Amino acid sequence: MKPSVILYKKLPDDLLTRLESHFNVTQLSDLSPETVKQNAEAFANAQGILGSSEKVDEALLEHAPKLRAASTVSVGYDNFDVDALTARGIALMHTPTVLTETVADTMMTLVLATARRAVEGAERVKAGEWKGSIGPDWFGIDVHHKTLGILGMGRIGLALAQRAHFGFSMPILYNARRHHKEAEERFDARYCDLDTLLAESDFVCISLPLTEETHHMIGAEQLAKMKPSAILINAGRGPVIDEKALIQALQAGTIHAAGLDVFEQEPLPVDSPLLEMPNVVALPHIGSATHETRYNMAACAVDNLIAALTGDVKENCVNPQVLK
Numbered sequence: 001m002k003p004s005v006i007l008y009k010k011l012p013d014d015l016l017t018r019l020e021s022h023f024n025v026t027q028l029s030d031l032s033p034e035t036v037k038q039n040a041e042a043f044a045n046a047q048g049i050l051g052s053s054e055k056v057d058e059a060l061l062e063h064a065p066k067l068r069a070a071s072t073v074s075v076g077y078d079n080f081d082v083d084a085l086t087a088r089g090i091a092l093m094h095t096p097t098v099l100t101e102t103v104a105d106t107m108m109t110l111v112l113a114t115a116r117r118a119v120e121g122a123e124r125v126k127a128g129e130w131k132g133s134i135g136p137d138w139f140g141i142d143v144h145h146k147t148l149g150i151l152g153m154g155r156i157g158l159a160l161a162q163r164a165h166f167g168f169s170m171p172i173l174y175n176a177r178r179h180h181k182e183a184e185e186r187f188d189a190r191y192c193d194l195d196t197l198l199a200e201s202d203f204v205c206i207s208l209p210l211t212e213e214t215h216h217m218i219g220a221e222q223l224a225k226m227k228p229s230a231i232l233i234n235a236g237r238g239p240v241i242d243e244k245a246l247i248q249a250l251q252a253g254t255i256h257a258a259g260l261d262v263f264e265q266e267p268l269p270v271d272s273p274l275l276e277m278p279n280v281v282a283l284p285h286i287g288s289a290t291h292e293t294r295y296n297m298a299a300c301a302v303d304n305l306i307a308a309l310t311g312d313v314k315e316n317c318v319n320p321q322v323l324k
């Protein structure tokens with residue numbers, strides 16, 4: 001008999017067919033307590049789960065005693081209680097690499113859009129404000145040759161450094177837990193401590209995961225260390241920045257602008273002060289959201305679940321110690 005799995009995200013038809021060729025699939029809209037209660041038998045029998053953006057914690061795992069693998073359609077896994085999964089011997093699979101280039105493109109989009117005031121300018125054109133040759137009140141600032149600071153020189157940080165170095169002749173500063181030789185050799189990136197990066201960068205770009213250490217890593221104290229002309233970009237996770245402190249810093253002119261793909265609360269509440277600021281570009285968490293990349297992520301997640309439940313994992317496992 002095929003193992004039973006729970007799918008809590010819509011998949012393209014061909015990928016659903018592939019998943020169904022290996023497993024008995026129960027499709028659910030979410031992992032809310034109501035859904036879990038209504039599908040108690042499916043959870044009791046599930047050996048695998050596949051989806052994204054839902055909390056998977058001890059409370060949920062108690063309903064799924066046979067679970068052996070969880071496969072997320074994302075590279076970030078801060079919504080999973082990894083310790084609880086590991087304690088139960090459940091493999092957590094994720095989708096690094098397939099989305100790296102697309103997320104780096106999104107970060108460069110935010111750099112360009114904030115510096116050149118592209119969204120604000122386009123909105124003014126639509127509002128009929130473009131009535132003649134534009135003056136300095138429409139001007140932005142240069143991106144090329146400015147200093148780009150990268151917080152988190154992992155896969156995405158490296159891909160951003162490549163774009164900034166080769167495409168825009170930008171000197172690169174970076175901070176991570178360890179030195180990254182590849183970034184230093186290929187892109188002339190210079191490792192520095194957080195304070196130096198904040199003080200010297202024209203753009204501070206965050207591509208960090210959300211962990212206990214990175215939570216509110218950027219607060220009022222750190223924002224005060226940035227140049228008043230600097231722009232803050234975040235495509236890591238919202239809670240890496242203390243959003244209240246960011247709002248205050250933008251209101252006070254402590255920093256010049258912000259480009260944000262992620263927020264402390266998503267969707268961003270419609271009454272957020274960030275939405276009233278012309279110097280803020282707010283995106284709806286679209287880092288990896290292209291047709292091609294989202295398909296590749298879903299395919300990777302399906303393959304990951306098949307590998308985990310057939311004992312053939314070669315990559316993409318967050319807690320490989322459970323496989324031994």
Ligand SMILES: NC(=O)C1=CN([C@@H]2O[C@H](COP(=O)(O)OP(=O)(O)OC[C@H]3O[C@@H](n4cnc5c(N)ncnc54)[C@H](OP(=O)(O)O)[C@@H]3O)[C@@H](O)[C@H]2O)C=CC1
Nearest residue numbers: 076152153154155156176177178208209213235236287288
């Ligand atoms: N906006 C979006 O749609 C998307 C957002 N993301 C987010 O981007 C994150 C990064 O992805 P990816 O680049 O693939 O991940 P990687 O694991 O490759 O890179 C993470 C980087 O963060 C650094 N880091 C982690 N903790 C700390 C810390 N406490 N202090 C300093 N540096 C730290 C790591 O340092 P070291 O190298 O020293 O280990 C590493 O350089 C994801 O976890 C996710 O949250 C990802 C995809 C899409």
Ligand SMILES: O=CC(=O)O
Nearest residue numbers: 073074075076288
């Ligand atoms: O935020 C998206 C991810 O893949 O992580």
